[in-house]
Amino acid sequence: MIASKGLGAAATAAIAKEAGVSNGSLFVYFVSKAALLNELYVQLKTEMGDAAVADLPAAGSARELVRHIWTRWLRWATSNPDKRRTLAQLEVADEITLESHQLVREGQRRMAELMERSRATGPMKDEPISFVLLIVGAIADTTIDAMIRDPDSASARSDVAFEAVWRVLAG
Amino acid sequence: MIASKGLGAAATAAIAKEAGVSNGSLFVYFVSKAALLNELYVQLKTEMGDAAVADLPAAGSARELVRHIWTRWLRWATSNPDKRRTLAQLEVADEITLESHQLVREGQRRMAELMERSRATGPMKDEPISFVLLIVGAIADTTIDAMIRDPDSASARSDVAFEAVWRVLAG
Amino acid sequence: MIASKGLGAAATAAIAKEAGVSNGSLFVYFVSKAALLNELYVQLKTEMGDAAVADLPAAGSARELVRHIWTRWLRWATSNPDKRRTLAQLEVADEITLESHQLVREGQRRMAELMERSRATGPMKDEPISFVLLIVGAIADTTIDAMIRDPDSASARSDVAFEAVWRVLAG
Amino acid sequence: MIASKGLGAAATAAIAKEAGVSNGSLFVYFVSKAALLNELYVQLKTEMGDAAVADLPAAGSARELVRHIWTRWLRWATSNPDKRRTLAQLEVADEITLESHQLVREGQRRMAELMERSRATGPMKDEPISFVLLIVGAIADTTIDAMIRDPDSASARSDVAFEAVWRVLAG
DNA sequence: TATGAATGAGGTTTCATTCAT
């Protein structure tokens, strides 16, 4: 619902109906609409993070590992455009608390560690890792949007963007 | 108001009060709340674009010109954190029409031309210029946020991020 | 409320208060104010039509049957001056849709059939039945208003008006 | 404006614009919107009444005189459908004061006198003349509406309706 | 006298939340 109509048009009554439960039941499980949104946000973000680091080989060069993550990340997003779009909306919603944002950052520690290795000797070696992660995330999101908008060039765009990311990280 | 409380909390009554006019007067000048937001969006975006390309020297290497833009751009954003935050909210608001987004894109043609020259021989030479612009914009926004969050390192962060952008564009 | 203050003064808030429910509850049962008015119109008009043809004897001359209807019709209207006044307002309200007007016409088919028989050999035999019905309705409404305005002469006026109607129909 | 959009959609601002004067000027000449509507009502009704009794021959049978009025009356209404429609709206508007309604009745004394002669020996001789006038007016309005709706049969309908009116009046 | 910007009360409608069943 959020993906198609936007956050503003997602009334609790409509959400409950779509979920096949009654209006009141929604508030049995979520103390408020904000709580529901926060939980949804953390869950989607976690799912995305898990998808990105799934099947990560134990060994391999830093480039190979980042490439692995990059590919899974973008694949998840383009395979789940609704979830991706919902995430984009929730990311900037002011109902999402600081706690949720922090919780999510915890869940992406695995990815952070990998980035850490990749940029350790590169030109961004003195920046906070959180900043580096945000930069890479921003590029990824932009790439994903372009891929969804223009599926025919999706694969090529993903490759070019990965090279750009690698130049950012490793020079 | 939008900057501090978010778009959801910006009721027309509150906006009018803040502006020192009556509720009704607001609708004398803007046909609807959406119209107000769209006009605000276009105006802020135009102001930002103008600030970025102000005092652009007639000659100079592509790198110097992009550096010039980058500096002004980030300076405007960090000097006007409220406007920057408002813009970030409006960018994803669904009240903003396609027309406004297109109008804004027209206004940034100057920047687009410069980017065009910079990436013409680089690794992104075959991508649509709109995609390249979006990538650079995403990096800029992320950098701006970091600069506002941590003003002490703002200057250093801006420099490092510019180098990253240059690597993205020119290899 | 409509009867006493007019349609313009019947705010949904006032209607809800009068009905003993909250403002919001009104919109649980009626999708909009227009929907409420339309439903009210159809219901009142149906009630009036039903009252007019109630207890209609199976046999009898055309004149007797029309007289029967005339009497019941005027009795209903004078016994329910509020409903009658409301109906008069709704009849010309532009919130009432074409659908509602047509729906109402269906419901008065019984009356139409009787009129049909009455004017079949009279001077209006070549006019559309809808026109004949409207003429009779206009005379009835005018008579009802006069009866409400001056209750003492109500009975006499009803009789005289019926004779006039009969002259219109049957010559 | 009232004719086309209905009374509800005739805002003073729109009326002023249509009239080619400023918003404020309207209130220089009319103390309130209600005053404007009342004046319009009286004026239109007077115009209609005047049109009906224009060129009235000094002599002639009662039937001929009523026929004369009937013809002019319906001609005016069908030639000025906008005015007729406006009048229909104003007739039931609750902004129109009792004074205006009475004023109008004065203006129709000429017509009343004629009706008086026509029904003097007929079956409605004992009814108040105001009631008789209202009945005739109701039939006229219904006929006019039918004529506007179906211009092809307008002439025939006018004739048939006049005969009906005559039967009402003179038996 | 003419103007038109400013006003603010009032209208309809939405929706997160509650609570008796």
Added chain:
DNA sequence: AATGAATGAAACCTCATTCAT
């Protein structure tokens, strides 16, 4: 635990009227 009717605050918007110029 599940329900869904009821709620009322708050949102957006309209418009008759005023008044300084």
